[in-house]
Amino acid sequence: MCAASVLVVDDSPTMRALIRHALKRDPEIVVVGEASNPYEARDKMKELDPDVVTLDVEMPNMNGIEFLKKIMTLRPTPVIMVSNFTAPGAATTLAALEIGAFDCIAKPSAQQGMFESLPNLVKEAAMAKRGMVRRRTGAAVARVAAEPARMRKAGWADLIAIGSSTGGVEALMQVLSEFPADCPPTVIVQHLPAAFTGSFAARLDRASHAKVVEAGGGETLRRGHVYVAPGGARHMIVKPGAQPIIDLYEGETVSGHRPSVDVLFSSVAKNFKGSTCGVILTGMGRDGAQGLLEMRRAGGQTFGQDEETSLVYGMPRVAYEIGAVERQLPLGRVAKKLFSGA
Structure with missing residues (x-):
């Protein structure tokens, strides 16, 4: 480098x-x-x-x-x-x-x-x-414009996946505070040092009607539960099965991070058979953009935080430019879109 x-x-x-x-x-x-x-x-x-x-x-x-x-x-x-x-x-x-x-x-x-x-x-x-990108490319605009609209079945997704980095602590606090107690199982990668994800999950838990925990690996995905990837040495993925579970594994950094949003989103796209929704929030770099594109191609709904409300419009920008974001939203409308469609 x-x-x-x-x-x-x-x-x-x-x-x-x-x-x-x-x-x-x-x-x-x-x-x-x-x-x-x-x-x-x-x-x-x-x-x-x-x-x-x-x-x-x-x-x-x-x-x-x-x-x-x-x-x-x-x-x-x-x-x-x-x-x-x-x-x-x-x-x-x-x-x-x-x-x-x-x-x-x-x-x-x-x-x-x-x-x-x-x-x-x-x-x-x-x-x-x-990893930050400053300009939207014409080719990416064309890809998004050319992609046909897809019909969505009514109701919530069966699984929500969220990725964030710089500015994401505050953004997640706002979004999770609007989660209902019976929300779909939700998996989150927020770039944080290992020593802080446990206390951060506890703060989210106090702010949300849902149960928010730091993932330990092996958990069965449950409605009303939000799982935050532990910082540091392991990636978090969703493993397939009659009852999908969370898995943590050691590995090289991906998109400059471990845990990586790309790794989580890609696992959701490949392994989860129900309806999904991916959300990419504020952050530097490009982690999560490619994985979100995979989720969209697999039929999932995908949203990105808009530039005006992002502390750093890096990760959402890259995802938008490559056609991974179906719709950009201000932070205050993310939870409403997930649960009411508004």
Whole structure:
């Protein structure tokens, strides 16, 4: 891959030096600049257009959480929060992930040593950014226009599959809050670090009338249940059978991610024999686009979040451009479309 360019933002010269040293050990990463506060970082982002930003929380003039909001609104870029306040499970960590941070890690103590995981996180984040597509191609428009409309049987789908990434934490909270208690079984891949999907599923469960759980593998798909793929080392798929089940397996990253939305959607298209509905929400990159296209070709309904309501119109854009999205919807209408057809 091309070298991943990084802007390091921290008010401590010592910490910037530690991060720079950790990243420079990887030949596929280039630290293109450093900034000691958000205002300096803003100017350097315009000048250098880095693939990834590492960002502290406590800084002069503006804290990192406020600056993260501005980045995601004005110049969406993968951000890795590096702070004493972003340990797994911390309130600041969850706030950063909701806003759209790619990942969060804690600064090491003297006993912990250097940032061993940071180089790999940076390369994963850079891959996500490079997957973004900016323009709709004429060929894709023609394919969508030429495809004949298909009749749908009345009622809900037998299975709903949802994929999301940057901005998806907040988007899923809104969508799941409108799910009825007897919703069709629903499977979700949201790009999150492994340490956070359990607590995220618990938050969704509190917000939804449906039962939301982190998938453990082997669950029989049940009405009224929503299954969130665990972050980290395994993909989640739907396995066929008289009673379809969820399976988790180790494997290489797909579309830059593990778990991958593409892997989940493809398994639904190939293995689930009932009616299906696929939804792709806000996120950087292109994960889920090809899998959603497979679902559409297999006869499933497919929806994508529109540009106006997406925090990052990357994954939904690519899916729309390749003809995978049957209809684009504002976030506030996704659940209504799933359950009332409106």
